[in-house]
Amino acid sequence: MMVQPVLLIALPLFFAFLLPLISLWSKKVLKYVVMGVMAFNAILAFIVLIEALKAPIFDIIAGFQPPLGIVLMVGPLGAFIALVINVAAFVISLYSATVTKEPLLKYYMLSLLILMGATGMVLTGDLFNLFVFLEVTSIAAYGLASYNKDRKGFEGALKYVIMGSIGSSFVLIGIAIIYAQLRTLNMLDIATRLGEMDPYTKIVAFVSLFLGFGVEAEMFPLNAWVPETYDGAPHPVSAMFASMSAKSGIFALARVIFTIFAFSNYLWFVVIMGILTVFFGEIIAYVQKNIKRMLAYSSIGQMGMIIMGLGIGTVLSVQGAFFQMFSHAMGKALLFIAAGYMIYAAGTDRMDKMKGIGRNPLIGIPLLIGILSIMGMPPFIGFYGKFYILMGGFQQGYYAIIALFLAASIVEVAYYARFIKIAFEKSERKYPAPNIWVYAPLIIFAIIIVLFGIYPKPVMDILSHVAAFLAGGA
């Protein structure tokens, strides 16, 4: 059966508009409706992925051939990331059932729309459309970040609004420059006619787009919003940021680098930004005492690794970067959900007050799997991402970069190991048992991490299309 990728965007949007009408009838069904929509969307994303593996899908919107109209350009990699985002969204929506603060209707609408925006960013083949979906994603994220309506939430959301608006403005400037010169907005059209652009304007346009999407991708030095926003947001929302908006931002970055500007070799600028991001994230994460801030900084470090992998630009390293997107989306969402439970159970967000919290196997086992995967231990998915990025670097002989990368990984192992020690320490303290909405998502993520860690072949098959992506394909 042919499923058009536009349905992945239209369906959440349709239900986001429908939710207020449903809430007039019954408020209790809202969360089940949202779960159902997200599950269905994930299934659609899977079907789209199967079709995209045969040949890239071009979905023409409004019946106008590109570049006159908008076209969705769904290659295997885009469909893969869309599937990752949709699966993560569905599993996080299970955990969202623990949110009780009003107005729940707005919460569910925003969570459907952040999914729609993130999916749209990944699927679109039009530069201005990418900007529109960036706006949808980030504005939904601002609303969700301040959902708790407390001091921390407002502080984080305000920082995010400021950084995010500056980033969007830069994206818009970049698009304006490109459109003024080439009079087209279609990505492939831009790519084929890039040679007509003046070299200086080309660089300015690239840097504007790179910086703009860098805000969403948590790149140094544009990531000052990350710790406060992750810390102040409701727990499911922190997981959404790590696995949805950050992933769509980094994929947009990959689109800018490879599809539009068609760089297919070593990009020192991107690698340096990546390595700085890694160091900034990991070293500050080491000194954190608050668990969500530690995870936020660790998230910055992981995103830096992805940016580095994209910058090295060989097939192996970009494969690694995409694998890392997958593993980070799954692992970090798991850890944020676990952190949400632990903050609730321990009554504080300080890690030293959480002694023995992991001794309940329902929490402890998924937590351990998630942490080991993020560290990059072999039987879990986190291993492959880091491994392929390193292999890509080795192949090209960038030993200095590899050394720095490994040093940062050691720091990462150190602070996670310290947390494991606290969480599994013997303690007299009794913690409340998690309910099903907490441990079900944890277990689902843990199963995904272990399953694809032991048997990564399906993912590697999809990632074998990286070579075509680097050559400027969909």
Added chain:
Amino acid sequence: MKRIVAAILAILIFIVLALAFVKIPFGNINLSDYHYYNPITDKQTSDSVPQHYLVDGKKDTGSTNIVTAVVVDYRGFDTLGEVTVLFLAATGVGSIMYIFEKEKRRKVRRANAVVETASQLLFGFIVLFGAYIFVHGHLTPGGGFPGGAVIASAFLLLYLAYPRFHAEHKTLNVAESLAGLTFVIAGLLGLLISGSFLYNFLPFGVPTYLFSAGIIPVIYVAVGVKVGSELTGIVDAMMGVRE
């Protein structure tokens, strides 16, 4: 010190961008040089995108207002996204400004008789003018966004004249939802009928007539209602509870 650094940074960014923009020709010099590439058919054409909009816009969409043709038809998907952005803004404000029961009410005073009488006289006309702007969006300058904003300004006048006035939230939400659903359903019908989301499946009719341009007026009416109710909702949420 902070300010000096900020000023230097701003000037630097200005210079970098200005140097880029001086190299870009504006207007239609060398328009014939432009050509575009269609990634699906893998063909080059000797046409340029803006030129195509200007020359063939009326034929392609049935709209005499080329801006509307681009906004609602050629790039209608972007407009759907922008409508969603406004919807998000309204939802986000609604979420932040959510009023808990115990919150204290703000005391307000009555406005004077001149404002009250004038607002009663003007309200209908402003709403009518807003509706005119979006209904005629495909014929004359205007469209859903400005029309909706004008309607919201009529409600703003009511808030000014009657500080205790409250727009019915349920009605606003229902109007907003139905308008949004109309837009999405129009898109889905296009997908169903011709296999392309937001396809203009209604007959174009004769351009320059009110009933022309296929689904464009339908979408613009939906956008107008939506923008009007959303902006009113934002104003209402920001005013808080008054007595």
